[in-house]
Amino acid sequence: MLVHICCSVDSHFFLQRLREDFPEERLVGFFYDPNIHPYGEYRLRLLDVERSCRKLGIELIEGPYDFERWLEAVRGYEKVPEKGVRCEICFDRRFETSAKKAKELGEKRMTTTLLMSPRKSQEQLKRTAERFRREYGVEFVSVDYRSGGGTQRQQEEAKKARLYRQNYCGCMFGLRMQREEQGRLACELFSPVGGETLPGSIEERLEMYEKRLDLEERGISYEIVREKFLNYRLKFGWVRQKKRTVPSYILPYSTMKRRYTKGKVEREVAGVYLFNREEIRFLTLERYNRLAGRAYGSIGALISDPPSMEETFGVRRSIGLGPWDLSPVLVVEEIPEGKLEIFIESEHFPDVREKLVLL
Ligand code: SF4
Known part of the structure; x- marks a missing residue:
């Protein structure tokens, strides 16, 4: 049959x-x-x-x-x-x-x-x-x-x-309708430009279930547990000066109260450039490379092959931003002088994911 x-x-x-x-x-x-x-x-x-x-x-x-x-x-x-x-x-x-x-x-x-x-x-x-x-x-x-x-x-x-x-x-x-009814973002439909594994994504689950097969083949005991966490998706964002786009990489968990703001970089504190609105931080690509232990040659290279979430959290920590910090962090090749326009549309939301625990 x-x-x-x-x-x-x-x-x-x-x-x-x-x-x-x-x-x-x-x-x-x-x-x-x-x-x-x-x-x-x-x-x-x-x-x-x-x-x-x-x-x-x-x-x-x-x-x-x-x-x-x-x-x-x-x-x-x-x-x-x-x-x-x-x-x-x-x-x-x-x-x-x-x-x-x-x-x-x-x-x-x-x-x-x-x-x-x-x-x-x-x-x-x-x-x-x-x-x-x-x-x-x-x-x-x-x-x-x-x-x-x-x-x-x-x-x-x-x-x-x-x-x-x-x-x-x-x-x-069906997924889109279900998520609309639940008032939740259909984050399964997001596909990041750089192909990185986003938290709570299908790719993350696939990696985990492949790993568990490997554990089973090797006879290693494990458990699958669920955990609640704060998830994040960047929908859209840009930095502009005099109507021209300034190439920028927006770090995950960058959140703005309003999606759009205007202002300028006011001062530098320990290699971090502070914008005068929305607690925005700027980093040069050179500084970012040093903090992340990378050697990106351009913002485009960073966007198309971004680091893992763990590395991103490491960079955030190294500039004094703790685990609850949603301040926007933007990487640019050079810090622009004068007025800037910034737009970031993102969502952060409580989510649940599965984790493998080795016994
Ligand atoms: S909801 Fe979509 S996947 Fe499910 S049975 Fe209907 S058409 Fe098929």
């Missing part, structure tokens, strides 16, 4: 139940989810499904990540809420490709772990499945492992196996 898999939390318990109920079947997992965005999140969910299938001894096939074709299919339904037409199209595509795969592999039956999700309408899934049974001749096995305490057991299994728990369905449209 081909089992379309959407994520490890849904598949780990589901596959075990299928094995109990269909002992004569050889189960083959099929990860086909081009709806998942961004790609880092797709990699993360796949990584955890691979780990789960390995633990259960179930073969897994990865389908194509044809994201652009998926986008094309849902065009016009971007703003439709979950469980609406967009989701029906999304299921159809995943089912259709899974049905084709089942036929290609000579499997007579198929099912999907989407049946586990409380966000999905079982009736909608069954209707779609019936259509493909007629078209592809593959029987859809519709099981209900949610009722009768199934959801609770699924959660217990997920906890026991330390599975990755995503906090949105998968696509950028």
Whole structure:
């Protein structure tokens, strides 16, 4: 039986139940989810499904990540809420490709772990499945492992196996709506110019879950714990003089009360240039290089290959800014004289992230 898999939390318990109920079947997992965005999140969910299938001894096939074709299919339904037409199209595509795969592999039956999700309408899934049974001749096995305490057991299994728990369905449209309802920034959709790993980002999670695989392979004990922290995202910012942009690098956690200010650099204290508004600090690139132990040749080089967050905090500390300090720090090649305009649009917000603790 081909089992379309959407994520490890849904598949780990589901596959075990299928094995109990269909002992004569050889189960083959099929990860086909081009709806998942961004790609880092797709990699993360796949990584955890691979780990789960390995633990259960179930073969897994990865389908194509044809994201652009998926986008094309849902065009016009971007703003439709979950469980609406967009989701029906999304299921159809995943089912259709899974049905084709089942036929290609000579499997007579198929099912999907989407049946586990409380966000999905079982009736909608069954209707779609019936259509493909007629078209592809593959029987859809519709099981209900949610009722009768199934959801609770699924959660217990997920906890026991330390599975990755995503906090949105998968696509950028559902994510954006969910974050709007929560009044939270959709920081999963941020992609920094320099490709650095931002705190609480998908990239950070992916690195952590890859590291845990390595720990497991080496037999090192670990725990995954959650922590609350102050997160930050820079949306947009610039420094201008006489309507010309002054190349600048804005350090993370730089925050302004109002997004825009005008003023000038007033004085220098121990190599740090103080602006007369918004507690803004300027550093020359040369001074920054010395503090960070780097050798950037230009602001452009710094922006395209910025240091890690730890190094940034080190620079902030070395100029006397403690862990709670949100003063803007701007690096420029030379300190501009005269009037400047500064614009910084950023958000800082309480967030939760996971951490690996070695035992
Ligand atoms: S909300 Fe989920 S099911 Fe609906 S279209 Fe997006 S990824 Fe697909």
